[in-house]
Amino acid sequence: MSTVPNADPGEDSPAVAAVLDDLAVLAVRRLSAQGDLSLTAAATLSYLDRNGPERLSVLASRQAVTQPSMTQLVRRLEREGLVDRSADDLDGRAVRVAVTDAGRALLAERRRLRRERLTELLGTLSPDELRDLTRIAGEFLPLLRRLLQSEAGE
Amino acid sequence: MSTVPNADPGEDSPAVAAVLDDLAVLAVRRLSAQGDLSLTAAATLSYLDRNGPERLSVLASRQAVTQPSMTQLVRRLEREGLVDRSADDLDGRAVRVAVTDAGRALLAERRRLRRERLTELLGTLSPDELRDLTRIAGEFLPLLRRLLQSEAGE
């Protein structure tokens, strides 16, 4: 498959696994609000915001969902005015999906809300704990990013 | 709302919040497999495994879903033989939900699979990175757990 420099990572994984699990719970249970976008919807909008308009099928493989799923998602997003569809100039079959201003505004608001909720949570920690967390998060970030993106493919 | 010992978490919070947010999203995507249990299903089974049989409504509030949602989930789990239902001896209205041997076996298998996936991921790191990651994860975990339990309220 891919590069596997180490034969056996050993018995250390449980701690890492627990952290990842807890982070997943944090994201899904604690950070998502009521009428929030789904994970895929948010990631898709965010991708379109960062990278510009893209074809539907490309968005599907990016988000690791099937093409019909992305068709449905784009339809819902379009219905809510968050994306636009247009025909591709070069290929009559293709659909070009673009984020709208309303979509960008929603993304910004969503980010603000999630940061706010997280900041509230952080407020429950003591100053010492917060300082530790800040330091640890700073160290953890690059490693975890490498870990999680290692098989991201694209 | 709740205890807010710190008036202002300081200027570091937004940065930490951003980091945790990104990591959490990545973690969700990387950890869930194909025919995997949903977050709620896994958490419910796991809870029953650790704490023994419990009432349906208690499970619902534990998982922060509505009672009808838990009724449905338990029905699905029962259909797949992962849990048992029985009437409460003391209260004729109540339903006692218990994990079955098959449920415990599935939990074990799920843990094995996730550990396997994680091991693959960890294999892409260098020995030094792996050592750092393990150390940092060990420090991170207690803080993260405190963060997640801060407003758990039952």
Next chain:
DNA sequence: GGAAATTACATAGGGAGCTTATGCAACTGC
């Protein structure tokens, strides 16, 4: 002790979001 209120769960209906299977129109290759 019996009617009234409450509690524990089930049911009905609906939407999001994922899947596989299939259809169709547009592009590509020979």
Next chain:
DNA sequence: GCAGTTGCATAAGCTCCCTATGTAATTTCC
């Protein structure tokens, strides 16, 4: 220019969440 491939849409079905509502068992209160 027909055949095969590609890009997307549609259909049918499942999970998993919701709100609204029903029902039976328990508790409360007169």
